[in-house]
Structure formats: C-alpha cells, structure tokens
Amino acid sequence: MSLHRRGFSSRRVLVAIAFSFALCILYYTHLRNTQSDPLPELIPEEDVVFWPTEPPEIWAERAVQVKNAFLHAYHGYERYAFPHDELTPLSNASTNSFNKWGVTAVDSLDTMLLMGLKDEYERALPMIMNTNFSLPANTAVPFFETVIRYLGGLLSAYALSNDTRLLTKADELGAKLLPAFNTESGFPVYAVNTYEGVESGPPVGMLAEIASWQLEYSYLGKITGKEEYAERATLITDLFYNANLTFSGGMYPTKWDLTSGEPYDLHLSVGAAADSAHEYTLKQYLLTAQTDKENLEMYIRMTTHVINNLMFISPQRHLVYVTDMSTYKLEDTRVTHHFEHLSCFFPGLLALGVKMLPLDDLESVGINVEELTRDLLPRDRGGYEALSEFNLTDLHLWAAEAIAQTCYITYADQPTGLGPETVSMRAGGKFGITRWMSAVRAWDRQGRRGPPPGVGDKLPWSEPPGLVSTKERDRATVTRDYGVRNIAYYLRPETVESFYMLWRVTGDVRWRYRGWHVFQAIEREAKTSSGYACVDRVHMKVPVLLDSMPSYFLAETLKYLYLLFLDEDIVPLDRWVFNTEAHPLPVFAWTPEESVAYGITEEHLPSAVS
Template sequence: MVPLLRRWLFYAVLATAILFILIRAAYTFNGPHIPHRRHTKSPIERLVHPGIWAPKFKWSNVASRHPVEKLTVLPSGPLAHIPQIQHDFETESRERRSEREARLAAVLEAFEHSWDGYKKNAWMQDEVAPVSGECHNGFGGWAATLVDSLDTLWIMGLRADFEVAVSAIRRIDFTTTPLDELNIFETTIRHLGGLLSAYDVSGQKYKVLLDKATELGHMLYVAFDTPNRMPMTRWDWKNAALGGPQQAARNSLLAEVGLSLEFTRLSQLTGDNKWYDAIARIMDVFEDSQSRTKIPGLWPVFLDTKHADFTRDTTFSIGGMADSHYEHFPKQHLMLGGRSEQYRNMYSSALDSAKANIFFRVLNPENKQLLLAGTIKRHTSLHINLIPEAQHLTCFAGGMVALAAKVFSQPHELSTARQLLDGCLWAYDSMPSGIMPESFHAAPCKEAADENCTWTDAKWFSAIINPATTKKKYSDVDETPEVIESKAHATIKAAKLVPGFTRIVDSRYLLRPEAIESLFVLYRITGDHTLQDKAWNMFQSISIATKTPIAYAGITDVTELDSKWIDTMESFWTAETLKYFYLMFSKPDVISLDDYVL
C-alpha cells in the first residue's frame, strides 16, 4: 500500500511540474498577461496586444463614425458604343514570328530570374533586395511582389508558380501590419489591384482572390470614414480600428486621392456599391473644381482634402504625385462601359489644358517632333512659368492619349500621343546606357511652330545657361555669344549633358514601366512593327544594366555605361515593366485592349 501511495505521489508531483512548465512557456510566448475570455473587451485588443485572446478581428465590423446615408450606385443601363481599340493585325511572316518568339523567350527568362530571386530570398515579404538578398517590407509586409505579380504569372503561362502563389495568399493577414502608418494609394494599386487583376485574367476561377480583395477592401474603406468622406491617404490604422476620430489632411497628393479603378472594379465584382460610392464622391469634387483651379482644366499637385478644396495650390504636373489621377480617366470610362460622361468630360478639359500649358516641344539635333510634359508654376495670371523638367513617370502620357483617342473617337490626337512617346524614346536613346533618367531638364522650343524649332547649338547653349523659361519664350540672356558658348561647354562637361538636355536632375533608373507601357499601347493601337524594335532595344539596355546574380536592380546613373546597382527591386518591375515587355512580343490577342483595362 505504501509503495503504491508513493508512486501516485510521484506522478502527482511530475504532473504538477509539467503543468508549471507549460504555464511558463505560455507566459513567455504570449506575453505577461493572458486574461480569461470574459476579460477581453473587443477583438481590436488582438491587434494592439497580440498576446491577449480575442475573437478574430474583422474590418467590416468597425462601426462608422460618419456613415453614408445613401450610397452612390454604379451606373446602369445599356453599354455605350466603344470603338474598336486594337489594330487589325495581319498574319505575320515566318521570319517575324521567329524573331518575336525569341524576344518573348528572353523577357520570360528575365521574369523567371526575378521571380526565383524573390522566392529564394524574400518569399512572403514585400520585396527582395536584388544585391544583398535581404528583404524590404515597406508596403505592409503583405507580400507585395507576390500579390502584385499574380496576373503576370498567369499571362506568362507560369501556372505552377501561380497556383503556389494563390495558395500562399490565404496566409496574408490584412487585419494588421507592423507599420504604424499605411499608404492607402500604394496598398490599393499593389495589393487590391494585384488581387483583382489576377482574379479577372484567371477567368474568375479562384474565389480566394476575390475574398482576400474584399477583406482588404473593407480595411481600406475605413480610411474614408472622415467628416467629409475624403480619404486619409497616410493612415493611422490603429486609431481607426479603435474607433478614434480621423480627418483628411490639409495637404494630400493628387495621385493619392483618386482611387477610381480598383474601387470601381471591387464594387462591380461584389455587388456592394460602398467602394464605388467612396470614389464617386471624390470625383464629384474634382469635376466641380476643374474650371476653378489656378490652371483651369488641371488640378494642383497638392489638395486640401480636409476642406475638400482642390483649387488652392499653384504647382501643376502630370508627373510624380499626380500621374495616375489623369491616367485613370479613359480607363475608368471603359470600366464603366461608357455609361457615364463624367470621366470623358474631365479628360477632355484636362488634355486641352495640358496641351496648352504642360506639354512642350523639345529642341533636338534631328529636329524631330517631340513632346515632353513639364511642370507649371503659377505666380499670377500674367506670370506662369514652365519648368521644362521631364520625368520618367510622365511617359505614361503617350499611352493615355492614344487610348483616349480611340475610346473617345479623337483620331487626330494619335499624333499627340506619338510625339509624347517619341519624346521619351529620344530620352532613352540619348543616354550612354540607353536608358532614360528619372528626371531631367530639356531645351524647350520658343514656339511650337516647326520653323521656330530648328536646332542650333546657340539655342541649346542659351537654354543651358538660362534655364528659367515660360511657355512662350526664354528670358533674354545678357551675354555675348562667345561667353554663352564658353559657359555652356563648361556645364556640358561637368554635368555630362548630351544635345537637347540642359540638366540631369535625377540620373537613376528604378525599373519603371511607364515608357514601355506607352510603347505597348501605341503598338497595339497602330500596328507599327517598328515599335517592337524600339521596345527590344529598350529591353536589352535595361537588362544589361540592371541584372544582378539574384534578380534585377535599379541603377544610380544612366549617363554611365557601368553604373552602380541600387539594392531595390520594386514590385512594379515584375507586375508591370516585364509584363508590358512580354505583351509587346506576344500575339496581339493576348490581353487585347478591347477585352481588358490595364
């Protein structure tokens, strides 16, 4: 009897010790406090204090502080007539097909190299660092490269990788992020756009893609819960989740305020109008203010969203911080099936103003008809300065104008589109690396008329030493021709300028897609096969300069043949740049512009 009692005592002590160890382990893993279920106040405690038990938090359950009484619904009724967009391509010759397929294979190889580098070094992280092999997580830590590249995987026929990536999507938790502040614009275009585009191109067969897009959409929608329903573009998500007050900023970027495409598509696919309502309210303010800005027809780069005043600022551009706002007008018209004239009207007014104020003819040795998009500074109604600074980001304009020319039956604008594209191609061809810099100043012609845009070295020299200019004329230069030439030559040598360039503002190339996107759109619309050759030259130059043992990297200086790498590869390289190169050499019926809005 005594031995049996001792045995039971031994087991009791052993069980107590094991229980103590398990409790300590739970304490260490979950934090210093693990309250009982009845002590949990709300699911948000799980986000703020991960160690506290709570039901799974859902953004769709967050109560609105400023609810919408009546939602704006998607336009209904019969589809408007949309003219055919793509060119009627003829059957290609055997030689051209062989050349095209070889180029297509080279682009596919570049993508696979980039994707393998991401998979091996940064799987489920936002981006791979293509030089060091480390990870970058600046976009919520939600696997930005993976999500953003889903449609590219499908289009390129990499179905096994696509299936693996879709399975991984289930593990992304859009209820929380390590970041204190979330960029609503970047999250929308990379994550929400990536999920929705993959859902569509894959034939809407993968429900998880729409489910995750909806989950993310509920989160983003809370950023619009302000007194005037203007969005919090840089968003304190924890404050919002806890029900704290929020209001839009006095200075918001133009490009970050209009999120029309992704929100519209989410409403179309889910049947829930709340996302369309969110952007429709903003677009109504844009429409109402368009004729009352300092440069009527255009909107300033900075907007006062706190007071819904889009008219105050005096800087105007279609480049960085403004670009996608204008780009989306013809695309949104297509997305809505032409059922609303709002986007057509805003686009037409914006284009007229851009042609009069922002687009400028470029002085160049070949006397080609080239257009670039600059920046306008309005001081007074009589003192409006054009800063002839072109950006790689503005190279989307050629594709935008070409697409709109077809959609809105404006064939005469195709020449404008081609001149905008040729301006960017000229910038690529002018650099020793064959790659356009991030931003630079060019010599604008004094007048748009051909006879006043003939190249002379003296005009170029004058523009170099006297960069201040208006849309119509240079300021007078109070120097002798000999002094002007001497000063110009010194600047040319020091700044490594090539004919037509007057200043290199930012010599980097960041793997951006805008130029190849416009090339692709113009090719599909016009059928001009010479554009495929230009795209191939562009691809070769980029590949030579940016390929690393791990993936592809931005470079520091396009004016050098052997530039240093930058240890970043943003998700748009695989999601956009390589996708457009691939489509450039695909058969024309692959992702036809008559079937998809890109």
C-alpha cells in the same frame, strides 16, 4: 577665262543679283509673317530609320526571353525574400517597404497568369490566403500604394482566374481600407491603421494619392454587390467634377484640401504626385463600358490643357516633351521644363484615347464643348478653339508619338541605354520658348512639309570624341537639348507601357523595336545573380547598381514588354482596362438597379440606361 566667254555678261550678272536680292526680301518677309508664334528655326527633315520586318517567330522568342527574365527575378525573390515585400538583389536579402504582406507576390499574380506560370502562381497562393490585413496597433498602411498594388493585384488575378478565394481576400482588404474616406470632404487620407480602423495623414492630399482608386473600388463594388464600395467611386467623381477649376484651365491641380475638397494650389503636372489621377479619368470611363460622362469630360479638359500649355519642343533636336507649371498670380506662370520618366505614361494614355474615343465627334457621346469651357477663363476657352483647327484624333496621336519618341531618345542617348528619372530640357534658342502647338500651327501654315513637329524618327545623340573641358561638355549637352537631372533608372515601366499602347493602336513596328532595345539594356545593365537592380549613373559607361528591385518591375515593366512582343492580343484594350500598376480589370456596365442603389446619376450613364 572671262565671264563673257562662258556665256555671261555683266548686265546678266547684275540682273541675277537683283533677282536674288528680291527673292531674299520676299522670303524673309514671308518667314516673319508666318512666325507670329515662336518656332524653332526651320524644322529639318527627320532622320531616316529603316525598321526591318521580322517573322512572328522572332518576336515570340523575344517574349520568351521576357518570361525568362520574370522567372529569374521572381525565383530570386522566392529564394531570398519570400514572404517579405521585395528582394534586395545585391545583398540577396529582403525589405518590407509595403505593409509586410508580400507585395511582390501579390503584384506578380496576374503576370504569372498571363505568362502561363501555374507553378509559381500556386506557390504564392497559400501565403496570400493567410495574410492578416490587420497590422499591430499604431501601424498605418499607405492607402494609394495598397490599393494599386495589393487590391489591384488581387482583383486582376481574380478576373483572370475566377478563383473566388482571391475575391474574398480583395473584399476583406477593401473593407479594411474604408476608414481612409473618413474625412470631411470624402477624399481619402494618406494612410489607414487597419488594426484600429482609423485614418491618419496630413490635411492636404496629393492628387495621385486621392484620385487613383476609382477603378479598383468600382470593380470591387460590381463583383461583390456592396454599395459601400461603388458609391465611394461615384462620390469622388462628383467631388472633382464640381470643384472650382476655373484658374487651372479645367485641369486638376496637384494638391487638394481634404477638408474643403477644393484645390490647394495651382501646380499642374502629369508627372509625380499627379500622373495616375489623370490616367483614371479616361480609364474609369472605359471600365464602366463608356458610360461615365463626367470622367470623359474631365479627360477632354485635361488633355486639351496639357496639349495647349504643358507640351514644348526643344530648339535643336526638336524633342517634344510634357512638363509642369505653377501659377502664383494670374499673370505669373512658371514652367520648369523638367521632363520626368513618370510622365512617359502620358503618350500611352493619349494612344488609348485615340483608339477608344470618337475624338472628332464628341457630341455623339454627349460632350458639348461650350459646356466644357463655360466656367473657364477666356484664355483657356481659346485653347479649345485653337485645337478645333485640327483633326483631334490626328493631333492626339501626333502628341503621343512625339512624346513617346522623346522618352525613347532619353534611353538611347545614354551609354547604358537606360532612361534617367528626370531630365531638364533646354528651353529657348533663337525664337525663345516654343510650345508644341505653336510649332504645329506653323508647320500647318507652311504646307505640312515632312512629319508633324517632333513626330519623325530621330537618331540617338552620341558624345563627340575628345571632350575635355567643362565648357566643351556643356556645349555638347546643349546639342543634346537636355541635361540629366536625376541620373538613376528605377526599373520603371512608363516608357514601355506607352510603346505597348502605341503598338496595339497603330501597328507600327518601331515601338516593338524600341521596347526590345530597352529590354536588352535592362538585361545588360541591371541583371544580378538573383534578380534585377535599379541602376544609378545611367549617363556613364560604368553605372552603379542599387540594392532594390521594386515589385512594379514584375507587375508592370516585364508585363508590358511581354505583351509588346506577343503577336496575339491576349488583353484586348476594348475589353480590359489596366490600372496604374498594370493590373487588367474587365470592362463592365452598371445595371439600372445598381445605378439606383449606388447613387449613380444620369451623368454616369449612357442614354440607353438613364
């Protein structure tokens, strides 16, 4: 049959071809003009995932299952390891990695109280009350770990139970650790000899270790009325606030000189050695009834720099991740594209800020953006202007949801269903390395079709069948957009912590289901006869168990899962603040008298008090 008989003429065909050619020229001209920023080719529609609606009884039963998991782990600890620090769940023995003071028992106290486990709580108290915090001579305890696990555990249990015996022990421990601050700058040193009352450690401190104790010492100062505790927290805030952060975009670098009190390097990260320090900027502001303006400013600086410079999107699956970078010279900045499990706390922190802060009206809480950026380089000041194009509340929530989804995908992609400690994200593709904000701006220019980049649901990756050669496996890794760098899951809480925060902030059931998937994987892969073990080779169908059950598994991972599955909000985020070990502390406000006694300046107080 000829074209003419079907209603076409050669003239019409030529016109159609010419018209199509013109459309192609217009399209590619437009595409080129709208891609001044690098962008993955075209962000496709996301996978459609239908999340069922289940009755409250189902989630209540799942919370009970988490409670039973806690009981299994803690009873194994009681049987084989108590009163030592941690259970070794394969050999059914114990280890003393944290001071020999029974860290698992202390770390678990508030979880017991929240779960209503009175018998376990009462059995732990005598050992805790009889603990001698003065170790033999020449034995030092790590300041940071002791504060977040022991001091935080005691303070939270006191706040939940009102048992003054716990307050007495917290006061005793807080005083024993004070020699850590005997440095020239006032930053705490790595370790304290609680027997001789002297500090020890290198002259350079890691950010997380020198800046993750303000919550605990502020609250201890409030409930004891002791000046020496509260003024330490005030001093450390002032040290950070007045430090020279010009070349780090207003964000804290990872290493600090304990003598001068100034940054030692220009390595920026929200992962290992840095994470909880950034966390405590927002949380110190919230704990003190939203009165600590200096810490709020530092939180806004940090999140702005991270969103602009440390968040990237992978080229094929469009997985959004946060990574680290180092600046060796002003024009020599190197990005690793490593994505750590430890960084998966960050989406939860962003979500908490979305709930608690007027991000689109920061002037109402005394934040002036011009003052924030006055001491920054022009390139970093421009970052604030770039974010001002968007509703900041929306932007922070998109960032939170996108990173949290990538955290989940790194779990769901593995045969075990457990997330590896570190992955190396694929950077590049047709348009080179792409920062997330570049993709967001391009999405905005193109009419906001579909969800923001990386935010829509994604399905887990599955290995194509029949792969044999290394080359084929490498190709499969590329389609996954990352390679597994550290293949172990250490029973860490950060991912489910963010799921919990996002669930409470958004009410979106997908975060509960993702948490449920993680819990099922833990039950299936990590459970032993006496507890739960860290899991190695999570990327293989037959993993290997490690003989370790960290105390934070009971203090954090199981606590956040339990709270995620409860319908009742028993720890409201506007009344309680979780420390970095998931120990909730109650919000409080300094009185005018306390502000004078503790040297708290107007920057730390609301206008009504100052």
